[in-house]
Amino acid sequence: MQGKYGSEHGLPLSELLTVVLITHNRPAFARRAVKFYSTLPCRILVLDSSTEVTEGIAGAYPNVEYRHLPQYGYWGIQAKLVHGVEQVSTPYMVFAADDDFIVHGALADSVGFLESNPDYGMCHGYCLMYLTLSNSVSYYRRDKKVCEDYSSESAQERIIDFMHQYIPPFYAVHRTALLRDWYAAMPEGTIFQWQEIGHAYYMLAKAKARILPVPYVVREINYGESEHNTEVFHSLTYTDAKSVAEREAFAEFLAAQPTQIEGLDQAQRKAFALESFEAMATSLRTGRALTVEMLFDSTWVRVDGSPERRFGPKQYMEMPYYNQAFFDQLTQMEFLLHAMPAGRVQLQGLEGVWSRQDALLRARNNDTPESVVDRLWQAQECNLFNRRVVKRLAGQLESLGEEDEARDLFAWAERLDAVSSEDNRSTFEAMLSGRLLDWLQVREPSADELEAIGAYQVAQGSGPVFGLLVLDLDNDIGKLQVTLDSLVEGHSKAFRIVVFTTGEPQAATTLQNTLHFIRVTPGNLVDKLNQTLRQLPCDWVLLTEAGDEFTASGLLRAGLELREADGCRAVATDEIQRDANGALTDVFRPDFNLDLLQSVPALMARHWLIRREVLLEAGGYKADFSKALEFDLLLRLIEQGGMAGLAHLDEPLLISSVPSLEENAHERLALVRHLGTRGYKAQVSSQQPGSYFVDYRHTERPLVSVILHGQADFAELERCLSAVLQKTRYLKYEVLVADHPSYSEALATWLQAQPQAGKVSVLQSAGASTSAFCNAAARQALGEYLVLLAQDSEVVNPNWIESLLNQALRPEVGVVGAKLYSRDTKISQAGLILGLNGGVGSPFVGEKTDAKGYMQRLAVEQNYSAVSSVCLMVRKALFEAVGGLDEDDFAEAFADVDLCLKIGQVGSLVSWTPQVQVFHPGLLPEAPQALAALRERWAANFQHDSAYNPHLSLTGKGFSLGSAGSVGWTQLLV
Secondary structure (H helix, E strand, C coil): CCCCCCCCCCCCHHHCEEEEEEECCCHHHHHHHHHHHCCCCCEEEEEECCCCCCCCCCCCCCCEEEEECCCCCCCCHHHHHHHHHHHCCCCEEEEEECCCEECHHHHHHHHHHHHHCCCEEEEEEEEEEEEECCCEEEEEEEECCCCCEECCCCHHHHHHHHHHCCCCCCCCEEEHHHHHHHHHHCCCCCCHHHHHHHHHHHHHHHCEEEEEEEEEEEEECCCCCCCCCCCHHHHHHCCCHHHHHHHHHHHHHHHCCCCCCCCCCHHHHHHHHHHHHHHHHHHHHHCCCEEEEEEEEEECCCCCCCCEEEECCCCCCCCCCCCHHHHHHHHHHHHHHHHCCCCHHHHHHHHHHHHHHHHHHCCCCCCCHHHHHHHHHHHHHHCCCCHHHHHHHHHHHHHCCCHHHHHHHHHHHHHHHHHCCCCCHHHHHHCHHHHHHHHHHHCCCCHHHHHHHHHHHHHHCCCCCEEEEEEECCCCHHHHHHHHHHHHCCCCCCEEEEEEECCCCCCCCCCCCCEEEEECCCCCHHHHHHHHHHHCCCCEEEEEECCCEECCCHHHHHHHHHHHCCCCCEEEEEEEEECCCCCEEEECCCCCCHHHHHHCHHHHCCCCEEEHHHHHHCCCCCHHHCCCHHHHHHHHHHHHHCCCCEEEEEEEEEEEECCCCCCCHHHHHHHHHHHHHCCCCCEEECCCCCCCEEECCCCCCCCEEEEEECCCCHHHHHHHHHHHHHHCCCCCEEEEEEECCCCHHHHHHHHHCCCCHHHEEEEECCCCCHHHHHHHHHHHCCCCEEEEEECCCEECCCCHHHHHHHHHCCCCEEEEEEEEECCCCCEEEECEEECHHHCEECCCCCCCCCCCCHHHCCCCCEECCECCCCEEEEEHHHHHHCCCCCCCCCCCCCHHHHHHHHHHHCCCEEEEEEEEEEECCCCCCCCHHHHHHHHHHCHHHHHCCCCCCCCECCCCCCCCECCCCCCCHHHHHC
16 A cells, blocks of 8 residues: 555544545445445544435444435535535545545645645645446546646646646545635535535635656546436537526636635736636646546456456556556455446446346256356356355355365355345345346245146146247257256146257157257258248247247246136237346237337237137248348238237246347338238338338328317417427318417417418307317318317427328328327427326336437337327217217316227227427326316226236336236136
């Protein structure tokens, strides 16, 4: 360690320095930081503004004082820092963030320097940055070599020199009195970026500063966006009136402070402060002092050694990092980073690692001591810091007599336990992968239920048999074994497995065997599939790949559910997918959803159960679409029998690999062929790989009647009308709007000045409800299609009517809805879900404009049960056929939902398109009586919204995993 814990006056560091550790709602970071700083022989003051107390800190270390300060919260950082400074009694103090590591020796060196140089106010060294991944740490250069001694007697020179090559000094060791003066002077409510700018200015204006030629701090690199969405450079450079005024005001404040600046009046001091801002901006703009350059990465691959470091092509030997003592300190720090993981990037990587390890830890039917230890070694190689793996492997090796290796692992486990007793199991269980594994386990039948199911099958017959077609086209015995093991360990044995392999078959078998091997080539695969289908003794067929795992209970439930499903031709199931890193995610599909199937076939057309006779009648699989076999088949089933008999079973059958959302020529060709069969000369395009947008190329150009409805003031109505009249590219439309007494005269005057006023008809509303007005307007409308458009909305894209018609002109579609944004361009509404948040709710509210959503559902066209009348297109004849909007139960609320459900009831689809964007707050009405009436009328739809999935949560933004629930196996036996 560099430096010594002491001073020329002989005082110990404990009487000289206080480390003030700042944390907020990051307990894992806080515990790790306290562990790191607790070895310092000085006072550690933890300021925790988290909502809840961070466990494991208070009372755990003799030199650590923990303060829980929830009253300050995230935005109260200034008040929290003021509080912290006031609690410090030592002459020196340093702020420390919970994700940074200030080098202990550098702290002692900085204190020693300030002790010896009373005219200096702060001291620090150089910064390195780190990023922790699942199994490695990457290091980056942040600071360039700069002037290290700001010792001029002129405060002006010190400030300009420092700002000219600006290195942030917030985490320097400061004289406590000087820092206390700054926080006492700082105006209350000073925003983050001006706190940083002012801090540097004030410290240099009051005293000299020193940057020691030592590595001082290792800071976590910024990844992602700032929570408070601020940027120092913007505050220094933006030229809008607000930013300029803020700069002027802050310069005025700094100019008024008592400092060592001499010879300048107030105006000149302000001008100088502005000059220093420009110097700092120039430094940041040119990268004179700060940079982000990869130096090396570090991977821990052995339990009995140090991490292996791989250096990049360019190093900077002028920086003080390159010495063994510092690398030894990095080794200690890295051990903490891996043993006490924290942070989004690291945990995202570890989720997949822990998921793979969890799978390798599970017992197998054919286990031997040797196979168990082999899997444990595989798990250990995934990550050395999983205590469960380390201890289990050590115990297994010990039982096999491998004492030397066991001893090393037991020693490693002791080292891990000395840092933390947390084995990260609870962290994994809180992740989606862990929750999904627990969710699957809850759905397994109990021993009693299995016994009842067995008795039922004996009495009623075994039920349907599943033909499982497993593609082993890479001849990967390891992956194939995963699939076969999952079937052997599952609760259903009602299957026949046929493996299509490009290698040598594992055994000589026939189709009468439960497991049969067929050798294939890419050229004859489809022929072999179809030939097998004609002979395979089974009822349902499932196409899958080697490496896919069958869930323990999926086939069992499918067999019970499909026993009496005579009308079903094909059944979509749910699934769980494993990404390339091993993390799990749920793919819980809606009921049959034609538009979503066409939009993202990679997510919607996989792993269907197809009735064998139906598959044969459809002509089997087609070699022309070998990379989209299931999608092409489903489209042909739709051509032959419509959407009848296409069902959905809300049970995951498989844990499969995440499909690549990429350009697939066979998917596109299959969709074009299908649309041609249905009579469309459609154009299929991809706005993003793996998803498709269909331009149906309708030749009709019907008149569209836009009905403006709802409550709005004249300014909102004017904005809505202006957008319609000025942006709409489609020519054949009319607008019908209510004549409200509060703005009738203003509306008439405004319309007189509009060149397209002839398209607008003003109707008398006479106090009618929204539903009554829309119905009356619909009766007067001349258009073949109606658009209900809220008066307080604003259409965004000029082709909005064409995009609505692109869907509405399809004979199977009855209603089309739009994507709504708030004024800050966040999602405000994207389709409606029945039952969400206790009523009718919209998913994805608050998501960013470019978010894709669950299963891409924010980015592609699909079917919903209902959409909002903020922007809704409906065929007039259909609107009239179902009785229009209900003027009784839903006079002011939920008439749009009721309308969509009525239209869905008569067999028409409700489509939603992101191709139409509308500005609107998207808030849904609070109308308890109307909601109760809606629930009563459409009880079955509220029980299960066909556009949603019963395993997804009905709270918050929706489309997240709901709570685990048992299947209710005995109910399936009735």
